Amino acid sequence: MPASLKNYGNWMILKKLGQGGFGEVLHWRNSQTGQEIATKRLKDGSSLSTDERCKLFDRWRQEYNWTRNLTEMPYIVRGIFLDDTDPAFMNYLNSNHGHDLPVIVMEYCNGGDVRRLLQQPENANGLSEFEVREILRSLRLALEYLHRRYSICHRDLKPDNIVLHRGDNGKRQYKLTDFGLARHNQNLKTLQQSVVGTIHYYAPEVVDTGRYNNKVDYWSMGIIAFELCCGRLPFIPHSSHFNIIVNVGKKPRECISISQDPDSTSESFIFHNELPKERHLTEVRAKKMTYWLRSALDAKYQTRGTFHNDDEKPVTDEVQTPAIFAELDKLLDCKVLTVFAACSYKCLAYEITPQLATISDLQHLIARDTGIAQESVVLLLPTGHPHKRITEQTRPADLFVDHWQDTSGRSRSSIPPVMIYVLDLNGTYNFPEPNLTPLMRLFMPPTAKRLETWMSKQLALEVNFLLSEEQRKFKMLLLSLRDHVLTLEDALLTFKPHIEALNAQKLKFMGAIDYFRALQNAGHEFFLKMYQNNAPGLSNWETKWVNFSSAWNVIRDSIDRIIARFESVLRDVRKHVDDKICDKMINQDLYKVEKFRATYLRSYELKVVEFREILIAFAEERNEALNNQSVKYLRESTFELYRQTIKISYTIQMIKNKWPDMENQFMALQLEVWKNAADNSRRASIAELNHTMGSLTLDDSRGEIPTFFDPQTPSLIDSALKLKDLLVKEMETD
Structure with a gap:
């Protein structure tokens, strides 16, 4: 038996990382250099027969060699060489190992x-x-590397053998380890013969015939993928090994999981062709994952890892990259635009493809999935979105944010949960009732049916998903409201310099008009003399002047009213920002998710009575949260402020568009008055007036008014113009 290890020189044992039937892994740190390593050593093999000991020792030497040779693949735990840098420490490890076998030293x-x-x-x-x-x-990169570069079949793929390393920059890297059961083949098509691996993860042919090839790794990778997606194993994990093997052998290729029927009086099983709804994958990727799993979890190893193209012709491994990996790459690499439709309380997702080319295309899909009219779909970007603002030139691909894809627990507080929020232009919200699973519906009413242990565990998992998902959606609702308010404030602040410019030009124009009127009054007799032989001309000019004055009064009053409205809206928006209603509720555990997890996700002993009480309490808490008066007021008032902001935006732009026409009319009226003047003094007056007009041109150095939610506003402004005259009747003082 190997001797117990102790600290040696600068090397300190920090802890035991793992332990199996015959070995253990220790964590070491060099106190002088700071280097950290892991060592793997055999503990005792005395209980094994001679043949078993020979196999174990052969596998150990093979694993030792592979660990030291497979150092160029970053997704495989690499061996550490201390033979030259610290031979004394290596001698200490090996001399206390026994069996004449070397200790395996790896990166920690x-x-x-x-x-x-x-x-x-x-x-x-x-x-x-x-x-x-x-x-x-x-895992995919590590596995293809082993299969194609070294003809190695791992044979023991499972979550326990995938380790995580966090770099100094916080970046995570996953690595494959433990080659104790790996097998080398010169030809991966060659069948191997022996039963190895871990129950639930090894392929059916390992038990059926004991003869298999590298496709057993495909199966194990499929099991791992399902478990990563759903948090549980796919094939009746609570059942006996015999039941698992029998039912897996009977399942069709399309089946990717099997569960026991909770409503059956006998032991019967249900074959599922889709991923369960209780998972965190978007629908886009869940669909692709289902397609891939049907091949990876094909019980027939002859067709496992193959797919069919559009012509229904099988795509096999006879290509540069094996089909199982090529299809997985498509799943992993596709870009998914994540959306929360706050108006319908629904999470959506859309793959970025050439067909999704315009914002209108995106709005069409959202309208289809939410039931609201396409012209009422309002897209809102979360605070900090790099695209800043949606315009007519925006493409859906522009709204995809690569570094916002990481919504794992460590990142949820620092990045938005989705890339787009969706609102209804009409300001309506619809909160559908949450969907209960068949198992929940089975035990919700009084029933004499017994809640078996596996049912209790499954019920606890389903309730956990219900509570956590509903809490996540309520948080997204609050975030959408908060970001809506902040977006309004930002938009209003961009309007401010334009409004100030309009007001300044209004004052200049008023001065010019007053100056012209003063000249008129001062030269009244000459003015009448010019038109003494042209009474119709005088009447026509006076009519033009009255029309011009009327139009100018509308513009002037509109500017005054829009300034008042701007100040009012900005004041109300800032009040919402300061109230921080959403911030106060966002981090609250409204549905007591943490308490549920602490109570029932450790023991999984959820009783029927407790389940009903939890669901009833949840229904009451959900109703209270969604009908919270402060949140309801914020929803309604924010939408009214949104409408007012759009009106301000387009009214400013229309005034700017109208301004040159007002200038031209005013200049024409001046020229008509003075065009017949013959003496130089009168011509000097014309030059002076022209100089004054030059100062009236509206300053456009600030550029166009930034329109607010461009893709939606044309229809909004059309509706507003049909209802009222926007410049006159709609600009009442608040």
């Missing part, structure tokens, strides 16, 4: 393994989409 990964990640309460229903992708990408 400081984040634990994926099994531990899955066991965290917040991951009871699976990991976030981002983490699922990161883990599968690392």
Whole structure:
């Protein structure tokens, strides 16, 4: 038996990282250099037969060699060489090992393994989409490297053998480890013969025939993928090994999971062709994952890893990249635009494709999925969105934010939960009742049916998803309201310099008109003399002047009213910003999710009576939250402020568009008065008036008014113009 290890020189034993039937892994740190390593050693093999000991020792030497050779792949735990840098320490490790076998020295990964990640309460229903992708990408790269570069079949893929390392920059990297059961083949098509691996993760042919090839790793990768997505194993994990093997053998290719029928009096099973709803994957990626899992979890190894193209022709491994990995790459690499429709309380997702080319295309899909009219779909960007503002030139691809894909627990507080919020232009909100699972509906009414242990665990997982998902959606509702208010404030502040410019030009124009009237009054007799032989001309000019004055009064009054409205709206918006109603509620555990997890996700002993009480309490809390008077007032008032902001935006732009016409009319009236003047003094007056007009041109150096939610506003302004004259009747003083 190997001797117990102690601290040696500068090397300190920090803790035991893992322990199996015959080995253990220790964590060491060099107190002088700070280097950290992991060592793997055999403990005792005395209980094994001679043949078993020979196999174990052969596998150990093979694992030792592979660990030291597979150092160029970043997604595989690499071996550490201390033979030259610290031979005394290596001699200490090996001399206390026994069996004439070397100790395996590896890099230390400081984040634990994926099994531990899955066991965290917040991951009871699976990991976030981002983490699922990161883990599968690392596993896929490591596995293809082993299969194609070294012809190695791992044969023991499971979450326990995928470890996490956090770099100094906080970046996570997942790595494959433990090659104790790996097997080398010169030809991966060659069938191997022996039963190895871990129950629930090894392929059916391992038990059926004991003869298999590298496709057993495809199966194990599929099991891992399902578990990452859903937080549980796919094939009746609570049942006997015999039941699992029998039912997996009977399942069709389309089936990706099997569950026991809770409503059956006998032991019967249900075959599922889709991922369960209790997971954190978007619908886009869940659909792709389902397609991929149907191949990875094909019980027939002959067709496992194959797919069919559009012509229904099988796509196999006879390509540069095996089909199982190529299809997984499509799943992992697609860009998904995440959306929360606050108006319908629904999470949506859309893949960025060439067909999704315009904002109108996106609005069409959202209208289809929410039931609101396309012209009423309002897109709101979360605070901090790099695109800043949606315009007519914006494409849906522009709204995708790559670094916002990580919505895992460590990032939820620093980035928005989605890339777009959706509001209804009519300001309406619809909160549909949450969907209860068949198991919930079975035990919600009084029933004499017994809640078995596996049912209790499944029920606890489903209730956990219901509570956490509803709490997540309520938080997104609050975030959408908060960001709506902040967006209004930002838009109003961009209007301010334009409004100030309008007011300044209004004052200049008023001065010019007063100056012209003063000249008229001063030269009244000459003015009449010019038209003494042209009474119709004088009448026509006076009519033009009256029309011009009337139009100018409308513009002048509109500017005064829009200034008043702007100040009123900005004041109300800032009041909402200062109230911080949403901030006060966002981090509250409204549905007592943490308490539920602490109570029921450790023991999974959820009783029927407790389940009903929890659901009734949740229904009351949900109703209270969604009908909270402060939140309801914020929803309604924010939409009214939104409408007023749009009107301000377009009214400013229309006044700016009208301004040149007012200038031209005024200039024409001046020229008509003075065009017949013959003496130089009168011509000097014309020059002086022209100089004055030059100062009246509206300053456009600030550019166009930034329109607010451009894709929606044309229809809004059309409606407003049909209802009232926007410049006159709609600009009443608040």
